[in-house]
Amino acid sequence: MQRARCYLLGESAVVLELEPPITLVSQRRIWGLAERLMHHQDVREVIPGMNNLTVLLTNPQQLALDAIERLQSWWEDSGAVIPEPRCVSIPVMYGGGDGPDLDRVAELTGMTPRDVVSCHADSAYDVYFIGFQPGFPYLGGLPERLAVPRRAEPRLAVPAGSVGIGGKQTGIYPLTSPGGWQIIGRTPLRLFSPDANPPTLLLPGDSVRFVPQKEGIC
Numbered sequence: 001m002q003r004a005r006c007y008l009l010g011e012s013a014v015v016l017e018l019e020p021p022i023t024l025v026s027q028r029r030i031w032g033l034a035e036r037l038m039h040h041q042d043v044r045e046v047i048p049g050m051n052n053l054t055v056l057l058t059n060p061q062q063l064a065l066d067a068i069e070r071l072q073s074w075w076e077d078s079g080a081v082i083p084e085p086r087c088v089s090i091p092v093m094y095g096g097g098d099g100p101d102l103d104r105v106a107e108l109t110g111m112t113p114r115d116v117v118s119c120h121a122d123s124a125y126d127v128y129f130i131g132f133q134p135g136f137p138y139l140g141g142l143p144e145r146l147a148v149p150r151r152a153e154p155r156l157a158v159p160a161g162s163v164g165i166g167g168k169q170t171g172i173y174p175l176t177s178p179g180g181w182q183i184i185g186r187t188p189l190r191l192f193s194p195d196a197n198p199p200t201l202l203l204p205g206d207s208v209r210f211v212p213q214k215e216g217i218c
Contacts, residue, residue: 002026004075006068012044012060014067016053016075024140026051027128031205033074042067048204049129050138085126085207090172090187092121092163092210098186101151105165105182108148116184117212119143125170125208135174135192135200139208142170154180161187163210174200185210 002018009015016033018026027050034048037055042063045056055071057063094117095102106113125139132138147168155178158164162173164181173179174191191201202208 004072006071006075008064008068009054012056014055014057014064014071016055016071018051020051022051022128024126027126027140028205029075034204036074049131085205086203087207087209088202089209089211090163090189091213092185092187093213094120094185099163099184101164101182102184105146105148105184109145111145116146119146120165120170120184121210121212125210127202127204127206127208129204130200130202132171133174133177133192134194135202137171137191137202137206137208139170142168144168146170148182150180151182154178155183158183159186161189161191163187172202 002023004016004018006014006016030048030051030053034046034053037043037046042058043055044058047054047056055067057067093099095113102113102116106116109116111119120143123141123143125141127137128140129138130136142165146165148165150166157176158173158179158181160173160176162179162183163185164171164173164179164183166181171181172187172191189201193199193201
């Protein structure tokens with residue numbers, strides 16, 4: 001089991017931080033512990049991250065020091081509470097105006113555009129955490145052959161739903177925003193709806209599959 005340290009963050013939060021490396025086994029334990037703490041009376045919010053977990057307390061002045069000790073103990077017991085993943089299919093229109101960087105990714109990887117799409121869609125991904133934007137999933141499981149550097153010049157506006165590759169990860173932009181990932185496709189699904197419960201389509205621990213919706217990309 002990876003070693004963990006717990007410490008105070010500001011005046012109202014406690015952080016559990018794991019030593020490297022980042023592994024799917026540890027992330028699953030983080031997701032399970034997050035699910036457990038979400039229903040605790042002393043916890044206001046739980047934020048799972050990459051190799052870490054941040055817990056916002058309801059009464060930090062009385063609970064902070066005790067929470068550090070309890071969080072360490074809960075982590076040591078967390079192996080017994082691993083949530084079952086939800087399986088979510090994401091339809092994607094690859095290439096063309098929806099995926100303006102598909103040809104560039106093909107060039108960088110020495111593959112054809114169609115092979116890039118097949119490789120990307122044939123893999124299963126895990127949502128490691130949500131960050132950067134509300135609903136933006138950082139997905140683990142990208143095949144090594146698809147790992148490519150980010151764009152030298154980020155775009156000022158990446159459309160909502162854009163599916164991109166940045167280094168060794170793939171992800172989906174929930175909202176239109178600046179961004180430097182290589183955009184290979186786009187989904188019509190809304191990843192963030194503030195009035196929904198929960199407001200994000202994807203949650204940490206979900207298993208994701210991309211489903212091509214467009215032919216003739218080559």
